[in-house]
Amino acid sequence: MKGRIIARAPATGKCETCKYWRPHVVYDYIGYCEKHRRITMNDDTCPYYEPLEIREGEFYWCSTCKTRVSWEEAAEYLKKGYLLHRGAYVEPDIKEELYSVF
Amino acid sequence: MTENVDLKLLIGGPQGGGIESAGQIVLKSLVLKGYQVIGTREYQSNIIGAHSYFTIRARAERPGAIHFPVDAATLLDAESIFTHFQDVKPGGFIIYDKSAVNTKLRLIAPMPKPLKQRLEEFFKSRGLEPVAGSALKVAEENGVKLIGLPMKDLVRSVAKEAGAPLSRAGKTVNTMGLTAMLYFSGVEPSWIEKAINVHFAAKKKVADMNVLASKLAVEYIDDTYGGPCCFLPEGPNLGKEVMLVTGNEIVAIGKAVGGLTMQTYYPITPASDEALFLEGHRNLDLAPWAEEALHLKRIGSVVLQTEDELSAIIAALGAAAAGARVATSTSGPGFALMNEAISLAIMAELPVVITVWMRGGPSTGLPTREGQQDLLHAMFSGHGDNPKIVLASGDHVEAYYDAAKALNWAEKYQTPVIHLLDKYLASTVTNIHREEIDPLKITIERGKLVENPGPDYKRYQITEDGISPRAPMGKTTMVITGLEHTEDGMPTEDPVVREQMMAKRRRKFETIAKEIPASEKVVLHGDPDAKVTIVSWGSTKPIILEALKLLEADGVKANFLQIRLFQPFPVKEVLDYLTRAETVIDVEQNDLLQAAFLIRGYTGFEIKHFVKKLTGRALWDKEVAWAVKRILEKGDREVVVSGGA
Secondary structure (H helix, E strand, O other), rough: OOEEOOOEEOOOHHHHEOOEEEEEEEOOOOEEEEEOOOEEOOOOOOOOEEOHHHHHHHHEEEEOOEEEHHHHHHHHHHOOOOOOOOEOOOOOOHHOOOOOOO | HHHOEEEEEEEEEEEEOOHHHHHHHHHHHHHOOEEEEEEEEOOOOOOOOOEEEEEEEEEEEOOOOOOOOEEEEOOOOHHHHHOOOOOEEEEEEEEHHHHHHOOHHHHOOOOOOOHHHHHHHHHOOOOOOOHHHHHHHHHHHOOOEEEEEOHHHHHHHHHHOOOHHHHHHHHHHHHHHHHHHHHHOOOHHHHHHHHHHHHOOOOOHHHHHHHHHHHHHHHHHEEEEOOOOOOOOOOOOOOOOOOEEEEEHHHHHHHHHHOOOOOOOOOOOOOOHHHHHHHHOOEEEHHHHHHHHHOOOEEOEEEEEOOOHHHHHHEEEEHHOOOOEEEEEEEEHHHHHHHHHHHHHHHOOOEEEEEEEEEEEOOOOOOOOOOOOOOOHHHHOOOOOOOOEEEEEHHHHHHHHHHHHHHHHHHHOOOEEEEEEEHHHEEEEEEEEEHOOOOHOOOOOOOOOOOOOOOOOOOOOOOOOOOOOHHHOOOOOOOOOOOOOOOOOEEEOOHHHHHHHHHHHHHHHHHHHOOHHHHHHHHEEEEOOEEEEEEHHHHHHHHHHHHHHHHHHHHEEEEEEEEEEEEEEHHHHHHHHHHEEEEEEEEEEOOOOOHHHHHHHHHOOOOOOOOEEEEOOOOHHHHHHHHHHHHHHHHHEEEOOOOOO
C-alpha cells in the first residue's frame, strides 16, 4: 500500500518535475519518460504532466546532488529547490564506458 | 616545426559519461595526424557518476610521461570544473558545458569531502561564491580562455538533424567536447572524423551520429569563437601503421605471442582487463605476415575465470602439471590469496607466471589508483625457503617481451615467475610500431620437457643444474606433491633426502642467476659517467627518462639505473653501478622505499636520498626533475611529490 503523501514537487509543467520522468544518471538534462516510454529533455512538456509526490516510506533520486535519498530527505530537499525523482535512468550500454572495478 | 609541438590535453567528466571513448578518440585523432601519444586515465572505484579524467600528451617523439598544467581541458561537468580549473596553463583554454556554471560546490555528491573543504576555503579566501562559474572565473584571471558549449541545445540539434531519439543524441556530449578542444587546438575536423570512424568502426550508426555531433561542435566554435586559436602541423609519423594499446593489452598480446595456452583469473582492478582482452582474442586468426613469423595459423588460449584467486592459481598449477603453458593475473589483494599456492608451485616445481598488477594498498586501499607497494610482497611471498623469479617491466614494449619471457623462464626453470606491473602501466595507452613488438624476437622455450618418459622416469630427478626433466601428467605415472619428496615424488621425511632436495632447489636458483643475462637484470640509461644516479624500477622508467632530459636542460647530468630482475637479485651489477655515482637517489611509489630496502639487504649499499609519491596518481617527469634538483641543492634526505587531481 502506498504511503501518505507528504510533499509535492512544484508544478512547473516540465519533465524535470514530473512523476513519470527519470533523469539520466550522468547527464540530467535528458531522461526517460515512463508514460511515453522514450527519452525527453528536462524542459519538455506534455498533457500527461503530473508533479512528483513524495510519499512516506519511499526512496527517491536527487539529481541535484546525484544521490539516492529517503522520503524524509526528499521532502527536505524539495524545500531547498533540489530536483527529486522516483529514480534515475541508467542506459543499458553504460557498461561500455565503465572500467572493470573490483 | 613539429619538434616544437608538445600538446598536453585533459578530458574530465562523470564516470560513465563517455570519458574513455573521448580519450581514445583524441588519441586516435592525434596519431592519425602523425604524432606519437601517451594517454592515461584516472578513475574512481565507485562505478558511475564520480569524476574521472584522461590526460593526453602528443609530440613527434613518443612522450614518456604526462604532467600538469595542460594546454587545454574539456570539462564536461561541474565536478570536473572544480577539480581542474587550476590545471590549465595561462594561454591555454577550457571547454565547458554552459549549464554547469551555476552548480554549487556543496551539491556535488561524489566529490571527496576533503577536496570540497579545501575548495570551499579557497573560494572563501577570495570572496567568491562556491559555484562552478567562480572556478572558471579564477581560471580566466590566470590567463585561461573559456569556451562554453551549450551542450543541451547541441544535443537537441544532433537529435533533430539526425532524426534520432534523444537517447542516442545524448551520448554525443563527449564527442562535442573533445571536438571543440581538438579543433580549437588546430586539429582539422577531417582527422577527428576519421578517428571517430575508426573508434566506432563496428557501429556505423553510432559513428555517423558522432560525426554529426562533431560537425555541430565545429560550427559552434566557428560561429561563436571565430574558429581555431592555433594551427597544428602534420606530425612526422603521418601514415605510419601503429597500434594504440594499454599496458593490460600489450601484456596479453605478449603472452599470446609467447605461446600461452591457459590463463586463469578472478576479476580485480587493474588486472581484469588483461584477462578480458585475452578472452576476447582467445581464437585469433593471424595476418599472413604474423602467420609466417610465428609458424602458426592462429593463436589463442583457454581463459578460465575461477571463483577466487586461490582457485585461479591452483587451476593454473593443475594445467601446468598437465603440460600447459600457464599464467594467472591478479593484483595485491588477490596475490595475497595466492601465497599458499606459490609455495606449492616451488615445492612441486610447477611452472606458472603470476602477473601482478600493483595498485594502491594496503588492503582494498586505492583500488583504481597507482602504487608500487607489492615488491616486498612478491619477494617474500610463499612460506618456507622459496626461491622464485621476480621481474618488473618498465614500459609497454618491455612488458610485451617480459610477458613472453616470463613464460619461458617459468617452464625452463619449473618455478613461479612473478611479473610485476602496475596500474599506471595497465591504464596508460600509447602508440606502438609493429617493428617494436617483433614476434620473431620471441622464441618459445619449454626447457626440459619430456614428451615420452621411459619406465625409469623420475619427476624430481637430482641433476647438476637443479632442473629435472619434466613430463606432462598423464604421460606416465608420477606423484606431484607439496610434501618433501624423493626423486620419484613419493613423500618422505628422510633427513638425507631432505638435504638433497633442498640443495637441488638451491642449485636451480643458482642456475637461474647464472643463465639470465646481466642485460636483463639491470639497465643503466644515460651517461655512465654521470655523477648522479637515479635508481628505480617498474613503470617509473619512461617518466625518469623524460626527467633526465629536463635535468640535462637545467645543466644536471644524471643517469638512471633500472632494476629489472629482483629475484635472483643482481647483487654485483647493482653494486657496480651504484658505487660509481657520487649521489644516488632512489625513486619509488611506495612509503617503505621497498627497492632501497632490498638494495641495502642484498648489497649493503645504503641509499641516502629518496623521492617518493604516495597519492596514487601518476608520477610526473617534472616532479622527478624538481625533486632531484632539490636534493642536489639542499641535500634533502626525502622529497615527497604529490601532483595530480
